[in-house]
Amino acid sequence: MKYNFGAGPCILPQEVFKQASEAVLNFNGTGLSILEISHRAPxxxxxxDESVHLVKELLNVPSGYSVLFLQGGASLQxxxxxxxxxxEGQTAAYLDTGAWASKAMKEAKLFGNVQVVASSKESNYTYIPKDYEIPADAAYFHCTSNNTIFGTELFSFPKTPVPMVSDMSSDIFSREINVEDFGLIYAGAQKNLGPAGVVLVLVKDELLGKSGRKLPSMLDYKIHADNKSLYNTPPVFSIYTAMLNLRWLKAKGGxxxxxxxxxxxxxxxxxxxxxNPIFKGTCQPEDRSRMNVCFVTENPEHEKPFLKLAEERGMIGIKGHRSVGGFRASIYNALPITSVYSLVEVMQEFAQKNA
Ligand code: PLP
Known part of the structure; x- marks a missing residue:
């Protein structure tokens, strides 16, 4: 028995993988592969259409937003x-809560000014800063709703005087959100949504076309929105598998x-x-992520033996990211609670032998 606590890419239920694999050979009884049918075919x-509809239904997306399936990952966003x-000349406000937020800021600086409203970098991103002001003249406020590497989550979003943009790559569809609070949401698919290669963008239409900048077509949301995400060849398999996964999510209760x-x-x-006396969490309790659980051993000498035992017991992908060390158990939608119980048992077994 294997338990996949990996942080990605693409942690989906077995039944979704099965349906997706069947469609590679015979899509909907057509005798053709999902990979070979024309992306312009009905x-x-x-x-x-069903993918967009399911996103709208499951996230309760109000009218006035476009739902786009794009490429280039969250990194292109x-x-x-x-x-x-x-x-040009405008300022965007960014909340610096980890490596992905920092990367987002780095790219934004190529286009305008970036104001970091708060950062937890000094503590190696172990908490979410809460005391900050968002300038009323900023073009937008950007935050990362779940910090995949450091294991923190924004449990509540600030009230912003400007449009809020959020990178929800690692927690989209894992929690309820009020889409209306956001001007734009983006999410690389490969955690809770579908295979790598597609990124979901929800954008308020009224924000588009205002930067005054001439954009390459592939970087222009408006062009993608006008073409219903079919401006160029879309990542058909990733979108199809995401659709199957959204059906699964709906059947599970949403x-x-x-x-x-x-x-x-x-x-x-x-x-x-x-x-457990062997382990300790790395983040402030009130900000601990429900998707990526980061922890270390109190005694560094216990780290390798615990990893070895966990791997012997079928646990996959629990080694921590190099910027945090220790362990990271990613517990995305597809991971059943029984897998968590199995990890807890291994932690208890280790403590009995070593505490
Ligand atoms: N943002 C967050 C929160 C992530 O977790 C990741 C990848 O894990 C990214 C951005 C980068 O995504 P991509 O690899 O799709 O560019």
Whole structure:
């Protein structure tokens, strides 16, 4: 038995992988592969329409927003957001909560001014800063809703006088959000949504076309919106698999149900981290992520033997990111709570032998 606690790319339920693999050989009884049917064919248009519809339904997207399936990953969004929303000479406000936020800021500086409203860099990003002001003349405010590497989550979003932009790559569809609070949301698909190669963007239409900048077509949200994400050849397999996964999510009870399950999974794991004398969490308790649980051993000498035991017991992908060390258990939507219980058992077994 294997338990996949990997941070990505693409952690989906087995049944979704099975359906996706079947469509590689025979898509919807056509005798053709999903990979070979034309992306302009009515069959694929139906896939795109259903994908957009499911995103709107599951996230309760109000009218006035475009739902786009683009390429270039979340990393290209670090550039597309300022290219489209930040006019030359204007300032964008960024909350610096980790490596991905820093990368987003780096790209934004190519297009305009960046004001860092707050940062937790001095503590190696172990918490979410809460005391800051967002300038009323900023073009937008950017935050990362879940910090995949450092294991912190924004449980509440600030009230902003300017449009809020959020990188939700590692927690989209894991929790309820009020889309109306955001001007733009982007998410690389490869955690809770689908295979790498597609990025989801929800953008308020009224924000588009205001930067005054001439954009290459592929970087222009408006062109993608006008062409319903079919300006060029879309990543058909990634979108199709995302659609299957969204169907699964809907059948499971939707995002609210997912949030309940994710909260219970995270609580079970953090409870053990806090109770077990061998381990300690790396982040401030009130900011601990429900998607990426980071922890270390109190005694550094316990790190390797615990990793070895966990791997022997079938745990995959729990080695921590190099910027934090220790362990990171990613507990995305597709990971059942029973896998968390199994990890907790291994932690207890290790403590019995070593505490
Ligand atoms: N933002 C966050 C929060 C991430 O977790 C990641 C990747 O894990 C990225 C951005 C970068 O995504 P991509 O590799 O799709 O460019």
């Amino acid at each position: 069959e694929f248009e139906a896939v795109m 670090f550039s597309m957001v300022p290219a489209n929303l930040l006019a 995002v609210g149900q997912m949030e309940k399950e994710n909260t219970a999974k995270a609580a079970a794991l953090y409870e053990e981290i806090d109770r």
